[in-house]
Amino acid sequence: MIKVLFFARLREQLGTEAIDIPWQPESTVGTLLQQILADHPAWSEFLSKPLMKAVNQEMSQDEQALSDGDEVAFFPPVTGG
Amino acid sequence: MAEDFICVQTEDFSVDEQYQAIRSSTTSAGAVVFFVGLVRDINDGQSVTGLHLEHYPAMTKKALAGIVTQARERWDLHEVRLIHRVGSLDLNDQIVFVATSSRHRQSAFQACEFIMDFLKTQAPFWKKERTTQGDHWVDARTSDQQELERWQK
Numbered sequence: 001m002i003k004v005l006f007f008a009r010l011r012e013q014l015g016t017e018a019i020d021i022p023w024q025p026e027s028t029v030g031t032l033l034q035q036i037l038a039d040h041p042a043w044s045e046f047l048s049k050p051l052m053k054a055v056n057q058e059m060s061q062d063e064q065a066l067s068d069g070d071e072v073a074f075f076p077p078v079t080g081g
Numbered sequence: 082m083a084e085d086f087i088c089v090q091t092e093d094f095s096v097d098e099q100y101q102a103i104r105s106s107t108t109s110a111g112a113v114v115f116f117v118g119l120v121r122d123i124n125d126g127q128s129v130t131g132l133h134l135e136h137y138p139a140m141t142k143k144a145l146a147g148i149v150t151q152a153r154e155r156w157d158l159h160e161v162r163l164i165h166r167v168g169s170l171d172l173n174d175q176i177v178f179v180a181t182s183s184r185h186r187q188s189a190f191q192a193c194e195f196i197m198d199f200l201k202t203q204a205p206f207w208k209k210e211r212t213t214q215g216d217h218w219v220d221a222r223t224s225d226q227q228e229l230e231r232w233q234k
Binding site for chain 2: 005007008009012052054057058059071073075076077078079080081
């Protein structure tokens with residue numbers, strides 16, 4: 001299972017802060033996003049915007065490979081400081 | 082080299098206490114530079130009355146520690162102290178504190194700017210502003226991204 005987290009504006013737009021997605025062999029951050037969109041087509045409007053991604057709390061790119069049990073977060077560009 | 086202090090908290094902080102802590106941690110530093118970020122009243126032409134800062138608790142401290150490590154790889158720093166607040170903040174409240182100490186001033190100045198530029202574009206914080214026209218999430222600025230890119234040359 002992959003634990004998927006959403007933050008800030010994206011969390012509000014999707015109306016949820018976390019979902020579980022079954023892990024698939026050879027999955028990446030990019031293919032995980034496709035899996036999420038297949039389950040939730042209505043989310044494409046929000047998930048197609050520029051997003052940052054983190055795998056196990058480290059900034060990552062779409063090509064990053066996933067292991068079973070990983071925590072993946074999607075969020076809008078950060079605005080702290 | 083002193084141990085760095087990195088903290089994410091809802092409470093306010095005292096610049097004087099932080100300065101005294103970094104000042105007294107060594108006798109070999111000739112310079113301390115610090116930056117304080119505040120909640121400003123106008124942003125993108127709208128009257129701001131306060132803001133809420135959300136973060137990704139499991140990642141935030143790790144991301145900040147990573148930024149401090151990168152700064153240490155580039156400059157010879159004695160100590161870094163970094164505090165970022167989360168939760169609800171009012172106008173003029175302190176948001177962020179970064180202090181760097183080094184033997185000579187150039188390293189402390191540059192490292193302090195570097196840490197802020199990376200924090201603004203790489204650490205998982207998001208501001209939601211309260212304005213007279215309602216609440217809204219702050220958009221990331223391309224100018225912040227450009228500030229970051231100057232360190233990558």
